[in-house]
Amino acid sequence: MTMRVHVKVRRFDPDTDQSPWWSEHDLDAEPSDRVLDVLNKIKWEQDGKLAYRRSCAHGICGSDAMRINGMNYLACKVLVKDLGSNITVEPLLGLPVIKDLIVDMELFFEHYRSIMPYLVNNDPVPTKERLQSPEEHERYDDTTKCILCAACTTSCPSFWATGDYLGPSAIVQAHRFIFDSRDQAAADRLDILNQSSGVWRCRTIYNCTSACPKEIKVTKAIGEVKKALLFNRF
Amino acid sequence: MLAQRRRAMPSSNFELYAWFFMRVSGVILLLIAVFHLMLMHASIGVGNIDFDTIAGRWGSPFWRVYDFFLLAFALTHGINGARYVTDDYIHAQGWRVTVKALLYVVYAIFIGMGAYIIFTFKA
Ligand code: FES
Numbered sequence: 001m002t003m004r005v006h007v008k009v010r011r012f013d014p015d016t017d018q019s020p021w022w023s024e025h026d027l028d029a030e031p032s033d034r035v036l037d038v039l040n041k042i043k044w045e046q047d048g049k050l051a052y053r054r055s056c057a058h059g060i061c062g063s064d065a066m067r068i069n070g071m072n073y074l075a076c077k078v079l080v081k082d083l084g085s086n087i088t089v090e091p092l093l094g095l096p097v098i099k100d101l102i103v104d105m106e107l108f109f110e111h112y113r114s115i116m117p118y119l120v121n122n123d124p125v126p127t128k129e130r131l132q133s134p135e136e137h138e139r140y141d142d143t144t145k146c147i148l149c150a151a152c153t154t155s156c157p158s159f160w161a162t163g164d165y166l167g168p169s170a171i172v173q174a175h176r177f178i179f180d181s182r183d184q185a186a187a188d189r190l191d192i193l194n195q196s197s198g199v200w201r202c203r204t205i206y207n208c209t210s211a212c213p214k215e216i217k218v219t220k221a222i223g224e225v226k227k228a229l230l231f232n233r234f
Numbered sequence: 235m236l237a238q239r240r241r242a243m244p245s246s247n248f249e250l251y252a253w254f255f256m257r258v259s260g261v262i263l264l265l266i267a268v269f270h271l272m273l274m275h276a277s278i279g280v281g282n283i284d285f286d287t288i289a290g291r292w293g294s295p296f297w298r299v300y301d302f303f304l305l306a307f308a309l310t311h312g313i314n315g316a317r318y319v320t321d322d323y324i325h326a327q328g329w330r331v332t333v334k335a336l337l338y339v340v341y342a343i344f345i346g347m348g349a350y351i352i353f354t355f356k357a
Binding site: 194195233 | 247249250251252254318321322323325
């Protein structure tokens, strides 16, 4: 059941290339191979200069988000049989390319840090854990699944238009703490998200929701933050 | 760094209100614009609209207010949408301010003209 695939990869090496170009590769792949396997095969057998990030290879670390046939996926999660025999691989949009499929994630992490992605609680530290009921946890369980791969943020036309926009991922991370019953800095985070670079740049396009490899309901989470602001500040 | 800068900025609810207005006016427009379309285009028929039709219609204050709402909601909704597009896509500050200023001038002129005509019209 081996199939022949034709792979186009968007390439750019700042040391030698004036502008990006496409490298094309024909190779055999199993239908159950992931795009990461295909890229490995290209790198190991055809072109050792091809550069991309990967680490866990199991959809956990979030290193290998990229644009595959026009959609953002983790290369280690999407199967060849779901893409067909023509596969186009590009770096994520909206972030500067360092080399080939590797983008500079600094802007993405700057936005991440700006929403205070850590638990803030100034009460005296309890002797045991800070208790939380299953219902309280359920409130933000979905957004705890984010692996910071940037697939959502770089699929968002508002983020493409202005890198100032915090982007869906930062809002998902903020959601994770805003609705955590143990956290006390929700008001500060809502203030940050209420600015013109925050949630109001979201135009409800839903690209983020289709891009998320962890199937987080991203647009819904953003909507919940908007609603929290509406009911808090109006 | 960025977090500090963001937090230090004065918090304004303007974008929140603008967003909420877009939702509410969207629903209102759906109702009043569709009804307007049915009435003027389907029921009366574009070919039959003349001075007498409008004069008769504006004989009642209800229709004057209705038409003003139609204008005000549609124009505000549209201009605010154009403001969003401007903020998203025009990055050079000078151009952005210029385009937004133009939008606001166009907005003021059309709202002013519309209100003037609708409320001072005499058959
Ligand atoms: S390599 Fe870790 S998520 Fe794909």
